[in-house]
Amino acid sequence: MASIPAPVPVPAGRSAGLAASTVGIARRGLLKFLRTPQLVVVGTIQSALFLLIFRYVFGGAIGAGGLDYVDFLVPGFITTGLLFAGMGAAAGVAEDLEQGFVDRLRSLPIPRSAVLAGRAMADTALLVWSLAITSAVGFAVGFRLHGGLADALAAFGLLLVFGFAFEWMFITLGLFAGTPQAAQGLALMVFPLTFVSSAYVPVESMPGWMQAFAEHQPVTVMVDAVRVLTQGPAAEALLGHGAGFYVTRALAWSAAILAVFVPLAVARYRRG
Amino acid sequence: MTPTIEATGLRKRFGRTVALDGLDLVAEPGQVLAVLGPNGAGKTTFVRTVATLLRPDAGELAVAGHDVRREPGAVRRVIGLAGQYAAVEPAMTGRENLHLVARLFGQDGRTARASSARVLDLLGLTGAADRLARTYSGGMRRKLDLGASLVGAPRLLLLDEPTTGLDPRSRIELWDAIGALVAAGTDVLLTTQYLDEADHLASRIVIIDHGRVVAAGTPGELKQRAGRNVIEVHTRDRAALARAAAGLAGPGQDQPQVEEATRRVRVAVAAGTDPLRDALGALDAAGIAVEDISLRPPTLDEVFLALTGQGLEQPTETAAGHPAA
């Protein structure tokens, strides 16, 4: 134990700006992930297993028109993988609330929006990682690009925008849930979105009443955008529309999700 | 001079629970104020209100002259908070934790490194500074949390039960660290359930219960009114209890209390060790077999009894966490 501290003089009235605080908080989120090897390893193994099961166990029974099933499946797998990876944010936010970390941040002289922005930034960076893993696993089981490289990169960018939008949904759930367990439960809400979609099976194979939902919901639109961007004309023929159709809809859905959940999260966070 | 904290008629309720029920309190600069109270008294609610984490429903609250509702930003520049549950990031090292908070206080990289190193040194954590906080013991975590609250060199430290759950040695180390800060001119608001902690650290104690102040004063004043030591005797035979009580009436300052179930007799005594010697003499003279005898400071329960004329109700909850809703 040292003797009397020499206080470091800090000019009164100073505080970190929005950018600096956001980066600081985002860095913490990334370190938390990178230094918890279980998260990294378990996440990777889970997604690989999931793909292998669909590819080889169900794959034989599912017809995908003019596309190889693997080329049909992997865009769905990558898109839904984003949502499964993003689910963790809900429990993470609830845990930060419960364990007082958010209290500490909220007692600091930083813009309140920095806490949520930092969180969303870190989580979106993790989505890049998740996308890289799921794409690599996809290629390993036989997925191939049949369109241009520029289109494939556009798909990657579009997926990030989409994942970012859903991050805000999960952050909002985490803020409202109360406990990490409840947050985890609420995050399971994405299961209907991921399974009642074109991600794993063609929408036409579902009962009529379900098709109405499945066809228009954001996951289907996003998956189909990735299909057309990575598979080119064969996917267009199968799905019925060109890339522009799906991309604009995927962007519109992302914007709508952000328009709902960003204000909700911010309002909830401000209220405390 | 502007008070560090000035609360008038502060009210806060959660649903049907009234957590603060017209709390009045003033902390002057240069003071360590201890808020003492049992579980559920409203200590954490008060600290969170001062820290601008909760908005009061009614009443006034100013911190260093800034109203918590109208100028929360100004309040946040003045305070450093160590909440009831250590809020450090387990996946970062002690140094990284402090550095992050220092940067968020607006310090540049170099200043942040310097103040983190200084705080680590102050808390005796330099040796463990570069280990992940998840490898820390509970006491080390608590210290790191305290460090995070003071790395921004705040004028007012808010410490919510800083030593709850620590072993006696860590407790004293933390007291020393807090004492050093106070000597360097930091004002402190701390909450505690222990009279001896308040006595050791604070220049002024406010006792609260059910969200209201039930007594306030310097430790000396409160002890004069309530803080008499207690002699407690555990007899071998139940039959001897009445005679033990009679024997203790001499050295005691009030009526000895007999607790049949646990075969104990308790009596408040004057300061010093003389009463203990007298008590032993009296018990010996009466030929009473004693299992054990102790001289101790009064418990919070006994302080309440003395100050308010009524004991504590059973705590309505344990110190478990509530959602930070």
Ligand SMILES: Nc1ncnc2c1ncn2[C@@H]1O[C@H](COP(=O)(O)OP(=O)(O)OP(=O)(O)O)[C@@H](O)[C@H]1O
């Ligand atoms: N977020 C909350 N939601 C509902 N009730 C709450 C909340 N926070 C506190 N309370 C209630 O308000 C009362 C005061 O709680 P508070 O946490 O301020 O007590 P405390 O003195 O800090 O107790 P402890 O010694 O157990 O920490 C309690 O009855 C508690 O249950």
Ligand SMILES: [Mg+2]
């Ligand atoms: Mg408390």
